[in-house]
Amino acid sequence: MNPAPSVILFSTLSGLGFGFLAFLAAGLVPVHGFHAFALWFVGYALAVGGLLFSTLHLGNPQRFLRAFSQWRSSWLSREAWAAVLTLLLLAPMALSDWLGFDWPRLWGIGTALMCLCTVFTTSMIYAQLKTIPRWNHWTTPALYLCFALTGGAVLAGQGWFAVACLLGLAAALLAHWHFGDRRFAEVGATIGSATGLGPIGAVKVFEHPHTGQNYLMREMIHVIGRKHARKLRVISMLLAVVMPGLLLVLAPKGPAFLLAAALIHLAGAMTQRWLFFAEAEHVVGLYYGQR
Amino acid sequence: MTTLPQSTTTKLGLVIDMDTCVGCQACVTACKGWNDQGYGAPLSDQDPYGANPSGTFLNRVHSYQITPEDAAPIIVNLPRSCLHCEDAPCVTVCPTGASYKRAEDGIVLVNEDACIGCGLCAWACPYGAREMDADAGVMKKCTLCVDRIYNENLPEIDREPACVRACPTGARHFGDFADPDSKVSLLSAERGGIALMPELGTRPVNLYLPPRPKDMMTASPLAPLLDIRASGFAGWLDKILGKIG
Numbered sequence: 091m092n093p094a095p096s097v098i099l100f101s102t103l104s105g106l107g108f109g110f111l112a113f114l115a116a117g118l119v120p121v122h123g124f125h126a127f128a129l130w131f132v133g134y135a136l137a138v139g140g141l142l143f144s145t146l147h148l149g150n151p152q153r154f155l156r157a158f159s160q161w162r163s164s165w166l167s168r169e170a171w172a173a174v175l176t177l178l179l180l181a182p183m184a185l186s187d188w189l190g191f192d193w194p195r196l197w198g199i200g201t202a203l204m205c206l207c208t209v210f211t212t213s214m215i216y217a218q219l220k221t222i223p224r225w226n227h228w229t230t231p232a233l234y235l236c237f238a239l240t241g242g243a244v245l246a247g248q249g250w251f252a253v254a255c256l257l258g259l260a261a262a263l264l265a266h267w268h269f270g271d272r273r274f275a276e277v278g279a280t281i282g283s284a285t286g287l288g289p290i291g292a293v294k295v296f297e298h299p300h301t302g303q304n305y306l307m308r309e310m311i312h313v314i315g316r317k318h319a320r321k322l323r324v325i326s327m328l329l330a331v332v333m334p335g336l337l338l339v340l341a342p343k344g345p346a347f348l349l350a351a352a353l354i355h356l357a358g359a360m361t362q363r364w365l366f367f368a369e370a371e372h373v374v375g376l377y378y379g380q381r
Numbered sequence: 382m383t384t385l386p387q388s389t390t391t392k393l394g395l396v397i398d399m400d401t402c403v404g405c406q407a408c409v410t411a412c413k414g415w416n417d418q419g420y421g422a423p424l425s426d427q428d429p430y431g432a433n434p435s436g437t438f439l440n441r442v443h444s445y446q447i448t449p450e451d452a453a454p455i456i457v458n459l460p461r462s463c464l465h466c467e468d469a470p471c472v473t474v475c476p477t478g479a480s481y482k483r484a485e486d487g488i489v490l491v492n493e494d495a496c497i498g499c500g501l502c503a504w505a506c507p508y509g510a511r512e513m514d515a516d517a518g519v520m521k522k523c524t525l526c527v528d529r530i531y532n533e534n535l536p537e538i539d540r541e542p543a544c545v546r547a548c549p550t551g552a553r554h555f556g557d558f559a560d561p562d563s564k565v566s567l568l569s570a571e572r573g574g575i576a577l578m579p580e581l582g583t584r585p586v587n588l589y590l591p592p593r594p595k596d597m598m599t600a601s602p603l604a605p606l607l608d609i610r611a612s613g614f615a616g617w618l619d620k621i622l623g624k625i626g
């Protein structure tokens with residue numbers, strides 16, 4: 091799949107944003123007054139900014155309100171609802187922290203869970219697609235949730251809990267790669283089944299229907315990115331897990347180090363998200379003899 | 382609504398005969414021609430006469446080489462377009478309700494006025510049947526020529542999809558799969574119509590007829606000609622010339 095920058099920015103930034111907002115809402119970052127306002131602002135900016143990036147890849151973004159209509163069947167529609175509802179319901183908690191109202195934390199804990207639900211709906215947009223076997227697996231929601239929790243925990247300075255999250259993320263990454271590498275074969279689509287000609291003999295492409303590129307090839311057949319997949323896996327593991335982990339454990343406490351750890355983690359998340367797309371093979375590639 | 386109808390009483394679709402298709406691309410051209418001026422936004426082209434042409438098509442004809450274990454390789458052409466699946470994943474993923482499957486005849490359509498151009502339906506389709514139009518920013522797909530098949534302004538002979546009408550070898554057939562006595566049902570029953578990528582669970586309505594088995598020749602029919610012995614004058618000449626040589 092084509093790793094479009096707008097989609098990578100959307101899912102990494104809004105994931106980090108909702109993860110961070112969850113920690114704020116649950117009251118795990120003891121802040122008051124202007125300090126609280128600043129942190130909530132960062133959380134909202136990340137989440138909303140990410141969502142705005144997602145509209146960049148729409149052909150007709152001015153009709154976005156229609157995307158709220160099909161929540162009964164569509165994960166994308168559910169995500170739109172979850173994101174907007176969560177951001178609205180978080181607002182009282184933000185006000186309470188900022189202006190010192192001390193409203194009950196139970197509300198915050200509920201909305202923290204909604205933050206995670208929002209990330210889950212994002213992940214299901216990808217995980218539901220049978221046509222992209224690598225994504226069509228439980229490791230996809232696991233990975234998105236781990237990224238959101240870990241990013242949020244690191245940014246929210248959650249100490250040892252952040253380290254535990256980093257370990258969880260490492261496990262989710264390894265699982266996603268381990269199962270992902272086998273998924274295409276497991277689903278069983280081949281050029282033989284795609285053309286229905288497999289029972290007759292070995293099928294190979296003789297001629298493409300068109301000499302140039304088309305939407306399908308640009309969008310769903312991305313062969314170049316996979317060449318460096320191994321190296322990028324190591325890089326994303328180092329950036330997203332190992333380096334922030336070392337910073338959290340070894341470096342002295344302080345907001346500068348937290349920020350550094352969070353930024354390095356975010357760079358790792360973006361690398362991984364790029365790879366998440368670049369490595370994903372769509373079954374339509376079978377018709378073109380390219381995956 | 383992007384929930385699918387429970388079942389449809391009519392299931393309009395195509396049978397495409399891979400045995401007779403010669404890959405001439407007439408259906409592609411007819412489709413592009415009709416859909417440039419009918420349903421929804423015209424199918425746009427980008428840089429059509431330049432170095433890197435690209436454009437929106439609802440039908441594309443692939444060619445494959447098949448090598449059976451015990452026979453010579455054969456070339457088969459496969460026109461690929463929307464199969465109007467019964468369990469259409471492209472419909473259920475759509476957030477706006479722009480994609481829908483008609484309860485009355487099973488045709489899968491896009492309401493372009495509601496489409497935000499998110500592209501998710503194209504990701505969900507295993508067959509590459511949907512292409513986003515780069516000019517209009519909306520999703521285009523085969524409409525089964527819904528604006529022809531019911532169109533009483535057209536002579537009756539033209540009330541079938543443009544691709545079917547244009548195919549010079551009669552490799553494309555249009556009809557109702559819900560009716561066991563329709564031409565398409567009979568053809569696919571007789572010739573063993575196949576569903577593409579059944580493992581994806583989409584239950585396509587359109588079916589493809591596999592190439593008929595080719596005759597196997599044990600020896601060349603020309604083989605006796607290789608062993609001609611000259612007789613009469615030619616034989617005498619052959620002998621003399623052979624001696625001189």
Ligand code: SF4
Pocket residue numbers: 462463464465466469470471472489505506507508509510511522583
């Ligand atoms: S072929 Fe593709 S676009 Fe057509 S109904 Fe099936 S899944 Fe949808």
Ligand code: SF4
Pocket residue numbers: 474475476477478479480491495496497498499500501502503519520
């Ligand atoms: S591109 Fe249009 S038709 Fe397809 S899923 Fe998005 S809104 Fe629906």
